[in-house]
Amino acid sequence: MNECHKIAKKIIEFAKQHKMGIIMENLRWIRKNLRYSKMLNRRLHSWNFGKLQFYIEYKANLNNLPVVYVNPKQTSSLCPICGGRLAPKGHRLLKCKCGYENDRDVIACLNLLRMRGVPLPLKALHEPLIIEVRGKG
């Protein structure tokens, strides 16, 4: 079983267990958007997210879990708390004028939820649900 299968399986099992749907950034859209930096593109390619999304969607369908794609534009540029503009702070961190700061991927996840109209439990802002993913991708 390859890495993508394993990760997709983990995510689907987690979603099933917690009766959740799955929200993903539409990465196909990113590839078409030339304004995204080379660095981001390299990151996406190295993770092979397109393939991973394919597996996730496939397995989600088999399990009757809803899958929603959102436009990733601005998911990691606006503060999930106050909606203000985030400034980069170091390699992975983003910081807002309101004092909120977190990992850019965590912020992207929170913004995905917010874009879907999910009321954010405050706890989740500091203890986000993350399935840690490691491997060469």
Ligand SMILES: [Zn+2]
């Ligand atoms: Zn803020």
